[in-house]
Amino acid sequence: MELVCPAGHLPALKAAVDNGADWVYLGLRDNTNARNFNGLNFDDAALAEGVRYAHGRKARVVLALNTYPQAATWSRWTDALRRADDKGVDAIILADPGLMAHAAKHHPRLELHLSVQGSATSYEAINFYHERFGVRRAVLPRVLSLAQVEQVVRKTPVEIEVFGFGGLCVMVEGRCALSGYACGESPNTTGACSPAKAVRWQQVGEDMESRLNGILIDRYGRGERAAYPTLCKGRFEVEGSLYHAIEEPASLNTIELLPQFAAAGVRAVKIEGRQRSAVYVAQVTRAWREAIDACKRNPAAFVPQAAWQATLASHSEGGQQTLGAFSRPWK
Amino acid sequence: MRLALAPVPYYWSRERLAAFYEGVAASPVDTVYLGEQVCSRRHEMRLEDWVALGEMLAGQGKEVVLSSQVLVEGEGDLKLVRKLVGNERFRVEANDMGAVRLLAGRAGWVAGPHLNVYNPRTLEMLAELGATRWVAPVEIARDALQGILAERPAGMETEVFGYGRLPLAFSARCFTARRYNLQKEACEFRCGEFPDGMALRSGEGQPFLVLNGIQTQSAQVYCLVEALPALRSLGVDVLRASAHSGNMPEVLRLLHAACDGELAPPDAVRELRPLMPEAPCDGFFHGRPGLEAVALQGAA
Numbered sequence: 090m091e092l093v094c095p096a097g098h099l100p101a102l103k104a105a106v107d108n109g110a111d112w113v114y115l116g117l118r119d120n121t122n123a124r125n126f127n128g129l130n131f132d133d134a135a136l137a138e139g140v141r142y143a144h145g146r147k148a149r150v151v152l153a154l155n156t157y158p159q160a161a162t163w164s165r166w167t168d169a170l171r172r173a174d175d176k177g178v179d180a181i182i183l184a185d186p187g188l189m190a191h192a193a194k195h196h197p198r199l200e201l202h203l204s205v206q207g208s209a210t211s212y213e214a215i216n217f218y219h220e221r222f223g224v225r226r227a228v229l230p231r232v233l234s235l236a237q238v239e240q241v242v243r244k245t246p247v248e249i250e251v252f253g254f255g256g257l258c259v260m261v262e263g264r265c266a267l268s269g270y271a272c273g274e275s276p277n278t279t280g281a282c283s284p285a286k287a288v289r290w291q292q293v294g295e296d297m298e299s300r301l302n303g304i305l306i307d308r309y310g311r312g313e314r315a316a317y318p319t320l321c322k323g324r325f326e327v328e329g330s331l332y333h334a335i336e337e338p339a340s341l342n343t344i345e346l347l348p349q350f351a352a353a354g355v356r357a358v359k360i361e362g363r364q365r366s367a368v369y370v371a372q373v374t375r376a377w378r379e380a381i382d383a384c385k386r387n388p389a390a391f392v393p394q395a396a397w398q399a400t401l402a403s404h405s406e407g408g409q410q411t412l413g414a415f416s417r418p419w420k
Numbered sequence: 421m422r423l424a425l426a427p428v429p430y431y432w433s434r435e436r437l438a439a440f441y442e443g444v445a446a447s448p449v450d451t452v453y454l455g456e457q458v459c460s461r462r463h464e465m466r467l468e469d470w471v472a473l474g475e476m477l478a479g480q481g482k483e484v485v486l487s488s489q490v491l492v493e494g495e496g497d498l499k500l501v502r503k504l505v506g507n508e509r510f511r512v513e514a515n516d517m518g519a520v521r522l523l524a525g526r527a528g529w530v531a532g533p534h535l536n537v538y539n540p541r542t543l544e545m546l547a548e549l550g551a552t553r554w555v556a557p558v559e560i561a562r563d564a565l566q567g568i569l570a571e572r573p574a575g576m577e578t579e580v581f582g583y584g585r586l587p588l589a590f591s592a593r594c595f596t597a598r599r600y601n602l603q604k605e606a607c608e609f610r611c612g613e614f615p616d617g618m619a620l621r622s623g624e625g626q627p628f629l630v631l632n633g634i635q636t637q638s639a640q641v642y643c644l645v646e647a648l649p650a651l652r653s654l655g656v657d658v659l660r661a662s663a664h665s666g667n668m669p670e671v672l673r674l675l676h677a678a679c680d681g682e683l684a685p686p687d688a689v690r691e692l693r694p695l696m697p698e699a700p701c702d703g704f705f706h707g708r709p710g711l712e713a714v715a716l717q718g719a720a
Binding site: 157159161187188191209210211212214216217232233236237240259263265270271272273275278302305323324325326327330331334336414 | 516534542543545566567588620621622623628703709
């Protein structure tokens with residue numbers, strides 16, 4: 090099983106490679122990828138240096154171009170493909186079928202990965218992308234149970250990658266316009282969700298309020314740990330009850346499922362967090378590298394080490410963790 | 421411009437659906453999309469029941485299309501999609517790429533709003549596979565729509581979501597069950613108790629979203645009636661409405677009159693407003709946050 094780690098900048102890329110990532114994924118400094126944040130991502134020089142560094146240590150680089158291009162800005166995405174090809178990137182992660190057709194035709198050297206933003210949750214959908222564009226690998230949306238993942242693996246020649254750790258979308262990726270509805274920027278079109286520029290923190294008496302484009306997302310009492318106001322993780326009122334109506338602020342952590350992933354034939358595990366620091370990338374990559382190696386040596390005896398779990402817990406959103414869709418019941 | 425009615429997103433009883441579609445049959449709506457798009461656990465209606473409803477509507481001169489489920493998770497869901505695609509009576513609307521794979525090569529299917537068509541190249545691919553109508557993503561802005569329609573493939577009709585609560589997101593999790601601390605697999609079908617979904621408000625009581633099982637909708641009612649002249653000049657063929665409880669046949673009558681140009685947009689909006697379950701919005705079309713009212717300020 091391969092380990093795919095995030096890099097929002099060169100120090101993070103080096104941290105990922107040095108700590109055992111098989112793949113590093115990254116994006117360019119614009120809205121061609123789903124982590125279009127200020128100060129994040131790679132220009133051409135950093136991309137070239139990143140590829141050189143990774144290849145020198147036997148790691149591969151995959152460029153995320155996983156937003157949906159529009160007619161007026163189409164050339165930004167096709168230019169990005171050309172830059173990826175020129176700079177020696179190994180693979181690209183795409184969501185848009187039109188762009189996949191372009192990549193398959195003009196950049197056959199680049200291995201094609203289907204982004205989680207492509208919303209492909211069944212083997213029929215994944216096989217569609219395989220047959221039409223030669224997609225080699227698909228990243229599954231974080232909505233399937235383990236049995237459903239197994240079934241997908243059995244019925245497709247495409248390599249399957251699942252999310253292992255990090256921030257968790259509770260909605261089907263690529264099918265969520267909540268952020269666009271509230272703030273005008275959505276993952277599909279601008280590569281952003283609940284963008285920082287729409288966030289306001291406000292002290293009200295003893296309490297701290299977080300707002301997104303003016304909408305109250307959460308209110309924290311003294312001593313309560315505040316989380317970033319991602320829209321779907323706020324506290325809302327439904328039928329007379331104020332609670333985390335959609336999802337709690339929590340990070341996905343599936344490290345205990347590694348032997349089951351391996352048995353199911355999952356080809357790669359992805360770590361979320363291109364917006365995170367090099368320290369996060371280094372520590373999380375190291376923990377997962379050790380875990381994957383331990384699982385490979387003896388899957389039957391695999392037990393997550395306390396040290397790995399402590400590291401991962403320290404990097405979790407709101408200090409909380411969940412198995413996400415791999416664990417049903419939900420609440 | 422023609423008028424279409426999207427599949428009812430809520431879990432209504434058979435009796436309620438039968439009465440509802442009697443009213444729809446008598447309304448001037450041109451096209452009716454049928455089927456359960458949201459949750460495969462909802463079992464009031466089987467495919468045969470939808471086809472029977474379709475026959476009734478077709479008998480009244482309506483074009484009938486069967487819509488596929490949006491989130492397809494396992495073999496059970498795939499079976500439903502295969503059965504739907506295999507029906508030989510009505511056109512099918514594909515709402516995920518699995519359904520597209522099953523429809524590829526057949527003529528005359530509809531590429532639904534959840535396929536994420538954001539540019540002419542993707543639309544061209546769907547045309548090659550046999551789609552003859554596409555429904556734009558609900559968050560599409562006028563400029564993006566214009567960019568696609570400038571290169572529209574021959575014979576491809578365009579439909580735009582223009583009235584009703586916006587289908588904003590889908591999840592594997594059921595938020596209705598979550599509200600009642602129930603597991604999804606033992607949900608007691610509580611969504612059936614909410615004919616307009618469950619209102620979700622901010623901590624300050626601001627109407628924001630609607631929870632409808634695994635689907636999240638906008639609280640505000642998307643309304644592109646003021647944009648009808650713009651849609652017409654862009655070359656949009658069909659306006660899509662989504663049902664809510666209340667007097668939907670009257671809503672369809674007003675929308676149809678506005679689509680036909682018999683009723684001026686401001687008059688239509690004024691008459692529609694008291695029929696809406698919440699204030700209208702139109703931000704997405706104008707490149708703004710979806711919940712904003714841009715051309716509707718008097719009505720919001």
